Amino acid sequence: MSRKNRKKQKPVFPKEIPQEFFDRLTAMFGDALSSELQQTFIERPTTFRVNTLRAKTTDILAVLKEKEFELEQVAWLSDTYILRNKEKRDICDLDIYTDAQIYLQSIASMIPPLVLDPKPGDTVLDLTAAPGSKTSQMAIMMKQEGELVANDKNKIRFFKLKHNMEQQGVIKMSSPYQGELEGVGRNDEHSLSADTTGARTKDPSQPPLVGEENWKVTLRMEPGTVLLQEYEQYFDKILLDAPCSSEARFVSTNNKTFGYWKDRKVKEMAYTQRRLLLSAWKSLKPGGTLVYSTCTFAPEENEMQIDRLLERFDDVQVLPVEIPDVERLPIMKEWEGKTLSPEVQKCFRVKPTKDIEGFFIAKLQKK
The missing domain is CATH 3.30.70.1170 (Sun protein; domain 3)
Structure with missing residues (x-):
């Protein structure tokens, strides 16, 4: 049978969240807290x-x-x-x-830009940006003044990002592109970019347009590690909301949310995150700030990423993260026999509730 005629088999998902995941959760937080967390894998309000x-x-x-x-x-x-x-x-x-x-x-998704705190005039990177939720949030925080680079390597996700940036008023509609569209596959490593300027409607009730000289937005479709070779020590602030195993977004009644989870998936994500974080750090200016975040519980994707960065570079300073009115989970002091740097304790784990999903946030400054 030819590939063209072969039917694509649908994945078979488990009916329940894997017990292996719950065992890991217990190893992280103990029996009592793990049991409490198991009640939070629910649909949340809009x-x-x-x-x-x-x-x-x-x-x-x-x-x-x-x-x-x-x-x-x-x-x-x-x-x-x-x-x-x-x-x-x-x-x-x-x-x-x-x-x-x-x-x-989601409320938790709004926290990383809040912690990064981009200001008007900053040079900011959203490294894994699609669909653009945090990108548009940061554009508002910057008051459309400064430079904002938003990247996603996946073609489908990139065009979702572009659509959202146009619709949200972050960039002008139908911005011209530089780069070859033809032959750029879904996960191709070709570049597709757009240099744009901010755009709002000319409604007199709206704030005035920001001039091109004050607001530059660049959308890129590149593997993050490739993109950052162009931007050595360039950015004031970087948001790396890393691709992850999404454990904090599991919903017990929707097996599609956890159907792809395996211990191997955690390791694969950790490898990708490590490469992105190392590259992003090299693109941060001295004195600049990087926020690393995930929507997962796995220490391999959270605390251990920060611990490895501290081991790799001597110019990393972990800044304390405090979020008012948000409950926190314990930060791991060790995992699988490895004792982690005490500096990692300054990170923040959002405790999931009926309104907010779990999240991990680290705020790092380059000395």
Whole structure:
């Protein structure tokens, strides 16, 4: 049978979260806390932030009040709300969603940009950016002033990133591209880039456009380790929200969320993360800040990545991470017989709840 006619077999997923994963969770946190965490693999309520590049928060709240949406504001995140009485599909039917005046994003996903804290005028990299949730969040924080580079190596994800940046008002619509489209495969290592400038509607109620001389956005489709060869000690701030095994996003009633998990997957992700983190560090300016984050529990993908970076470079300073009103999980002091640097204790593990998924965040400064 030819490859063309051969039917692609659908993956067979386990019906339950693997016991091996729960055993690892117990080894990390002990019986009591592990049992508590097992109750958090649930569907969470819809959360969103107002896209202040497109709308005013007061106007959005007025629309939702008229439509009888019950919201809870997240006090420690700007313009962020939890939907309490309706479903995701209900808010997606509204014009404020289709017009990109709001952006659906999990609360935990908003934390890494908050910790990185990009400012107007900074030179910032979002290394693994698609679909662009954190990229657009950082553009708002930068007030569209400075330079923002967003990269994703996967062609499909790259164009999702581009679409979202246009829709959210981070870049102009239909920005020209430099690079060859033809022959660029889904995971091809060819370059595809777009230099763009910020764009908002000319509605007088909106903040004024930022001039080209003040706002530069570059979208790139490159393997991160290749891209960073062009940017030696270039960035003030780097966000590496690393590809990971996504353990904190497991939902016990949806086996697609955990169907690909294996101990081998953790090791594969750890290898990829290590290469990205080492390359990103070389692209950070002295005095610059890098935030490394994942949505997984595995120490191989979290604490051990920071420990290895400390062993590799003598100019790494781990900064303490404190997030108000967010519960934390213990940081590992050792794992599988390896004692970790005490500096790793300054990292932050978000404890999952009914509203927020687990996350790991490390904030690093180059001396």
